[in-house]
Amino acid sequence: MSETTKEHRDCLAKGFPFWNDLTPDEQDMLCRYTRPVHYAKGARVHSPLESCVGILLLRSGQLRAYLLSEDGRDVTLYRLFGGEVCILSASCVMDSVNIDLYIDAEEDTEAYCISAGVFRRLMQQNVHVRCYAYQMTAERFSDSMWTMQQVLFMSADRRLAIFLTDELAKTGGDEVRMTHDQMAKYMGSAREVVSRMLKYFAQEGWVRLFRGGVQVLDRKKLQQLARGE
Template sequence: MDTAETAGLLSAHFSAWAHLTKEEQDGMLSDTVLTRYAKGACIHNGENDCKGMLLIKKGQLRTYMLSESGKEITLYRLGAGDVCVLSASCVLSAITFEVQIDAEEDSEVLFISPLYLQSLMERNIHVECFVYKTATDRFSDVMWAMQQILFMSMDKRLAVFLWDEIAKTADDTVHLTHEQVARDVGSAREVVSRMLKYFSSEGIVELSRGGIRIINKQKLRKLAE
């Protein structure tokens, strides 16, 4: 990717760009790398992996927590144009929160060097504000995920997830396996499978190898409320 295209992406999605000097902009461009990832690839593995600030040019990433037992809890997703700073935890002195990031689709990601980002934060208040505001916004997503897991019943959590998926994709079929759904709602596959079978018996969904088709949106929405 050429320098002009990189500058265009940074200008569009990194609001502090306009507050950088020409020298600072040139420095950031020279310390920004485009990396391509295949679907399923690990982008950031948490502890001791400080990749820097990332900007998604193309694709979709999943950010999640991993327990000691290997259980995954999806926190939020990132799409084209989104910025993530939790992959640069080494420059966030007030934050010690480790996440994992995987590519859910073939993706192209820009990485801004953590060392250069830190140097900019130390001398440019606009960069520092952008980084911490972005982190705060993502923590809002994290708190929502935690609230669902801690305070919502399993049937409601699953209903909310299915409703959000069909609203997002404009498709009445959720093209995910039971294992993938379980990761997203923070539960075990067996629990999700049992609940989906219950939804099926209630005439809310139709299950197939290709996914989960919503056949009664009114019932699903009532469960999700």
């Protein structure tokens, strides 16, 4: 086995929890139909119109999954980083999963791509692979539903943005020194909702979280959100 092949085999063994439930033949098949891919920053990885890319095991970089309306509005559902697996770029392998998702590379991204056809075959013959695929899908959807719910009801995200911009206006700086619990109390919301929304704001790069407070990085974006734009 060449060094490259070994590295890539180790990577698959580490990246997929079902590795040890595969037969040696299945392990070989998975390796043989995996190829390294590179996406430049800004590249389109997946869209409802394109054919099925396959499963991506990210080595470095960042992918962003989002929905796009006909008039061009987009809603970020989740982001993926090195070590994570992008399953919905191969949603074609799951007959009953059907979602018009876009995935772009937000940074230069290196990944291993497992052919959709081979993954489908493995799913059919090995229940552990099938279970993994559906579990990953259920988890991504769970996160996505939460995000959409917040946006749909225009409540939590907007209210947090209003709260943060109001606080900055009061204090003059770029930091709000308060625990999530305190913020939730001021906003009449639940701590859980505030924490999760802050995490989302941080992932989007709008704020930075530190112990005992929040630093606002993109005041303009929060002001837009607060105005309901």
